Amino acid sequence: MIEGFLNYLRYERNYSELTIEGYGSDLRDFQMYFKSLDGDLTWQNVDADVVRGWMEQMMDKGNSATSVNRRLSALRTFYRYAMTRGLAEANPAHTVEGPKKHKPLPQFLKEKEMDEVLDPEQWEDNFKDVRARTLLLLFYTTGIRLAELIGLDDSMVDFTKCEIKVTGKRDKQRIIPFGRELHDELQDYMACRDAHIPIRCGALFVTTEGERMNRNKVRYQVQKALSRVTTLKKRTPHVLRHTFATAMLNHEAGLESVKKLLGHESLSTTEVYTHATFEQLKRVYNNAHPRA
Numbered sequence: 001m002i003e004g005f006l007n008y009l010r011y012e013r014n015y016s017e018l019t020i021e022g023y024g025s026d027l028r029d030f031q032m033y034f035k036s037l038d039g040d041l042t043w044q045n046v047d048a049d050v051v052r053g054w055m056e057q058m059m060d061k062g063n064s065a066t067s068v069n070r071r072l073s074a075l076r077t078f079y080r081y082a083m084t085r086g087l088a089e090a091n092p093a094h095t096v097e098g099p100k101k102h103k104p105l106p107q108f109l110k111e112k113e114m115d116e117v118l119d120p121e122q123w124e125d126n127f128k129d130v131r132a133r134t135l136l137l138l139f140y141t142t143g144i145r146l147a148e149l150i151g152l153d154d155s156m157v158d159f160t161k162c163e164i165k166v167t168g169k170r171d172k173q174r175i176i177p178f179g180r181e182l183h184d185e186l187q188d189y190m191a192c193r194d195a196h197i198p199i200r201c202g203a204l205f206v207t208t209e210g211e212r213m214n215r216n217k218v219r220y221q222v223q224k225a226l227s228r229v230t231t232l233k234k235r236t237p238h239v240l241r242h243t244f245a246t247a248m249l250n251h252e253a254g255l256e257s258v259k260k261l262l263g264h265e266s267l268s269t270t271e272v273y274t275h276a277t278f279e280q281l282k283r284v285y286n287n288a289h290p291r292a
Contacts, residue, residue: 001043002027005081014170018147026074030054044088051075051096061097069098105276106242113139113229114243122228127196131205132221134189139222139237142166142176143244143262146237150213152204154190159183168263176261245273250280 006024009015015023033054041050051072072093079091109117114179116122118137119279123129138144148166156165162183164176194205200210207213219236226235241262248258259270 002031003080004085005078005241008081014167016147021068021073026071027078029240030072030075033057043082044091047091048096051093055096055098065099071096072096106246106272107232107234107239108243108246108276109226109230109232109239111247113259114247117229124180125192125253126246127192129210130189130192132225134185135205135218136225136240137182137185138178139176139240140244141182143241143248143258144220145169145241145263146215148263149237150203150205150215150218153202154204155202155264157186157204159187166263172263174260174263242273242276245270246276246280249273249277 002024005027006020009020009023010017030051031043034046034050037050037053047248055068055072058071059065062152075093076091079088082088083091088141115274118133118140120133123133135149138149142164144164144166148168152164158164162178162180164178165173166176167173190204197206197208197210198208201212203212205213205218208216222237222240223235226232226239232239245258245262248261249255255267255270255274258273259267262270264270
């Protein structure tokens with residue numbers, strides 16, 4: 001049943017492999033749980049109490065509310081699929097409420113911190129440094145996701161129009177404009193890359209062996225660079241995405257425009273950044289006004 005569901009997500013819903021792996025892991029975890037309770041339990045006869053017990057076990061192990069709710073959502077989706085195909089008569093997760101989660105404000109860097117980390121004087125002219133600075137600038141000036149960045153090929157960059165074609169979640173494509181600074185930085189990087197690595201794949205960002213960079217290598221480069229300028233606990237590519245959105249709104253960009261640039265499906269997803277900018281506004285007020 002699990003494999004049939006994962007193939008449905010892969011071939012009919014066009015989910016990413018990363019998402020499919022997550023669903024598979026969540027469902028196998030639930031299956032192991034209910035089998036450990038009673039060998040006679042099956043996907044067809046587990047009830048809501050079993051699902052609640054699974055949730056409680058996850059919470060006892062220290063899983064966050066966000067993680068538990070994600071797994072509960074995967075289980076609900078699986079049972080909806082199973083019911084439409086006659087593989088189950090009911091959805092035991094339908095009436096189960098997940099734990100309430102606290103929504104922290106997005107973490108982002110200040111503009112002066114980004115200016116400091118991107119200062120050319122802080123970087124050498126070797127391939128690795130040129131690549132790292134270009135990665136950071138691309139994240140910061142486009143708000144691109146990590147998966148979108150590592151999926152970029154040279155052919156997706158239009159230097160004439162100063163546009164990048166990005167393939168986002170569920171293979172949805174969007175066009176992101178970029179400015180002169182990134183235009184020049186990308187060209188310098190590509191020239192450096194081509195000189196040092198003449199034989200390579202078609203990816204925009206490659207390793208010293210000419211292969212497409214993976215998620216861990218990019219995360220490491222970002223974390224290493226941001227550690228020089230911030231004490232934030234999170235120093236990830238997604239923090240740079242938050243920083244992009246916050247900077248745009250702080251400089252009076254419209255919420256709808258930022259939504260389109262980020263590739264959000266819902267405006268409510270983008271609205272979280274208005275809270276972040278308002279928090280910054282309150283701090284400015286409290287620091288500046290004599291009677292604040």
